[in-house]
Amino acid sequence: MKFGQHSTASDPGQGFWQRLPASLAAVLLVLMAMISPSRSDAQLKVDISGVGARQYPIAIADFNGDPAGALIADVIRADLTRSGQFRLVNATGAGLGVESVIASEEWRAKGADYIAYGSVGRLADGRYDVKYRLGDTVKKTNLDGIAFSGTEKELRRIAHQIADRIYEKITGIPGVFATRIAYVLKQGSTYELQIADADGQNPQVALRSREPVISPAWSPDGSRLAYVSFESGKPVVYVHTLATSKRVPVANYKGNNSAPAWSPDGNTLAVVLTRDGLSQIYVVNASDGGGLRRITRSPLIDTEPFFSPDGRSLFFTSDRSGSPQVYQVGLDGGEPKRVSFNGGYNISPRVSPDGKTLLTVTRRDGAYRIASLNLATGSETLLTEGSDDQSPSFAPNGMQxxxxxxxxxxxxxxxxxxxxRVRQTLSVLNGEIREPTWGPFLH
Known part of the structure; x- marks a missing residue:
């Protein structure tokens, strides 16, 4: 059965159900040839539109001392701007260091309720010493201050960490600027699984293959990626440890092995297998693929599993009602409960970290868009306006x-x-980006 209208067996990188031929759903990922990480030449460009319902006015001064202070401030400004929740107040020429006394009234007059500033110095071993402060010009108090040290290559990461602290101190919600994303980049006939900073910078190639690469899935601790490789002539699910490039096949049964999804504790993977006929959902041990257990039993297609935040149930896509819809089933089996009812086509379920919101790809007027469903009230919001939007993934704080x-x-x-309210596009000069997934908080 084919749910979409433009499947292409030769190129499983096109949207999910649409692209999937008979080989079912999430059959994914990529790999190969180059298992050692290497630097990619493709840099992402970010275009942003829209603003949040509330914007916090803040000034970010260049960090005093070393010229690297300007880079740090630029990264922080870009991070906060990208969120759509901050309005930047010009701080050109402020000349503030960590020992500076902040003239709160002057900054208030310029429209800044908050000001971030700092200094950068060089340590004896050549590393950078980065100190930062965050001031509240309304309450005339210091909200935050911390020191970091790192190499030149680590300055962007330090800037992201500072932006995260600013975001959390002001909004009360953890920032995600220091997290990572993974996606597949197709250039010509080559597929690369890339890992980059949340702003798309510093892309690294984790896997490269002439075979299709799709649907990576982060482990909860961010140390591993699960994926499917076609290198052996059929889809096989692997778990890949990023630090060592070691990978383990965890689902290599007859037929298709696809759509890996991690349990919240990182010990289990839900996978889709056709070993017993049509695609059904199973769970296996994430370490070695042992402990195979079947979860769904249906005469039709069940696919695209995703764990609930408490780890007790799975959301998944099924056509058991006559059209692709989202269902939920407990890990102990039982009768699945239908979750999506708006429209005749809802696939690719992704649940927010707090368990309150469900993302789906929904088809409306012939276009595929990302929809957000309030699980308590059933109210739906269409988040995107494109013609073919696919593969939604929540940020670990649930805000993007x-x-x-x-x-x-x-x-x-x-x-x-x-x-x-806020939209952004990250693009590369050459190639197509597919199958994005947002990594977890890094601790």
Missing amino acids: VLYAAVQGGRSVLAGVSSDG
Whole structure:
């Protein structure tokens, strides 16, 4: 059975159900040839539109001392701007260091309720010493201050960490600027699984193959990626440890092995197998593929599993009602409960970290868009306006959504705030970006 209208067996990188021929759903990922990480030449460009319902006015001064202070401030400004929740106040020429006394009234007069500033110095071993402060000009108090040290290559990471602290101190919600994303980049006949900073910078190639690469899935601790490789002539699910490039096949049964999804504790993977006929959902041990256990039993297609945040149930896509819809089933089996009812086509379920919101790809008027469903009330919001938006993934704080879109005839990486107000597009000069997934908080 084919649920979509434009499947292409030769190129499983196109949208999910649409692209999937008979080989079912999430059959994914990629690999190979180059298992050692290497630097990619493709740099992502970010375009942003829209603002949040509330914007916090803040000034970010260049950090005093070393010239690297300007880079740090630029990264922080870009991070906060990308969230759509901050309005930047010009701080050119402020000349503030960590020992500076902040003239709160002057900054208030300029429209800044908050000001971030700092200094950068060089340590004896050549590393950088980065100190930062965050001031509240309304309450005339210091909200935050911390020191970091790192190499030149680590300055962007330090800047992201500072932006995360600013975001959390002001909004009360953890920031995600220091997290990572993974996606597939198709260039010509080559597929690369890339890992990059949340802003798309510093892309690294984790896997490269002439075979299709799709649907990576992060482990909860961010140390591993699960994926499916076609290198052996059929889809096989692997778990790949990023630090060592070691990988283990965890599902290699007859037929298709696809759609890996991690349990919240990182010990179990839900996978889709056709070993007993049509695609059904199973769970296996994430370490070695042992402990195979079947979860769903249906005469039709069950696929695209995703664990609930408490780890007790799975959301999945099934056509058991006559059209693709989202269902939920306990890990102990039992009768699945239908979750999606808006429209005749809802696939690719992804649940927010707090368990309150469900993302789906929904078909409306012939277009595929990302929808957000309140699980308590059943109310739905269409977050995107594209013609072919696919593969939604929540940020670990639940405030943003990453997805694959088609713009100008090619696939790009896009993002939208969870309320649909702020949109961004990350694109590369050459190649198509597919199958994005947002990594967890790094501790």
